Amino acid sequence: MRKLKTERRPEILDAALAIADERGLDALSMRAVADRVGVTPMALYGYFRNKDELLDGLVGRLLGDMPPVDPELDGRERLGAMAHGFRQVALRHPAVFPLMFSRPSVTPDAVRVSDAVYQALLDCGVPDDQVPRMERLATTFIMGWATSEVSGRFSASAASARARRGADLPAHQRLAPYLDGPRDLDAEFDADLADLFRIIRPE
């Protein structure tokens, strides 16, 4: 387990992220990254032990890209700002964002984000012993929502396909007027966040 070089890691991760953003995750090969950086594929193995570690680095990079949150805001406003920050990162990097679920990050950036969420929950009045669970609940929902959005699970085309296919099932029939209309995902995200706050801060 030899020591890894670190100097060009940011440059390599930039190249990898650019490839994933432009051409998708399937196009993200060690060879493609090396080409973009201007080295041989094998040079990358001086910086990352293997492709999995490079993908972990990419998740860390996404967390480092989270927009900072105004510390003047109250707890609830900070949580909302962070939720929108997650969603923006997902929309900017739709191919990479879903990796957040499968590659739990423990980088300094990841821990800093967790700490900000903990602090916001504490400021909302969540009891200390409930904060870790509420953090998992909130981040799970927000990451799941953003992943669904960027992966097409909430797309209008999937919705109308389901509406068509379910036309003779009872609940689909009753709900037909609401299943295939236009969708405003911005508004739905906000409505869901408002509901989420009712869990976090029972009045």
Next chain:
Amino acid sequence: MRKLKTERRPEILDAALAIADERGLDALSMRAVADRVGVTPMALYGYFRNKDELLDGLVGRLLGDMPPVDPELDGRERLGAMAHGFRQVALRHPAVFPLMFSRPSVTPDAVRVSDAVYQALLDCGVPDDQVPRMERLATTFIMGWATSEVSGRFSASAASARARRGADLPAHQRLAPYLDGPRDLDAEFDADLADLFRIIRPE
């Protein structure tokens, strides 16, 4: 776009699921599936247009495996039973379950599951025009939770690594007693579901 054969599709999907369960998603190659079925890799292309379609079929299979829910139960109990069903499917097929996010399914099984969730939400008293959003909210949370669990995001080892790394951040310090203890994911899932019902059915 020629017509695909269907007869041996279930047999092929069984083989694929077995490989993913036993050896993970990386081991799930067309060649490995063909080997297990006892045919040449190219024979699979008579049943699936490409590997992506085979993976879509796998997601459909998972939805078909969802345990049926007792129709005698009330709406809230049925929702709880379906949530536990999702989680059980995830625990049985940890490598494949996360694909549910990225491969929105429109098979008859998928639509049948949606209809059951719609009906349960209606029976809980959710207004018709809110049911589709609540279905997305609930399934997103449940799938995100199950994906987190099977992907290691909730693992004790990740938690203690984060606890160690965040030891000098303010909220981590204050919450230290609660960050690295033993975890009961069964209990946490139930607690989260109870909170989720407070969104679905405001008293």
Next chain:
DNA sequence: ACCTGAACACCGTTCAAGT
């Protein structure tokens, strides 16, 4: 100290051919 070249054991998929 950092990078390259050649090689190995794999991939998904196309096309033409076999029964």
Next chain:
DNA sequence: ACCTGAACACCGTTCAAGT
């Protein structure tokens, strides 16, 4: 109607060598 064989253009990664 269903399957196979050979081939193509890729993969991630090891090892030994180059500067």
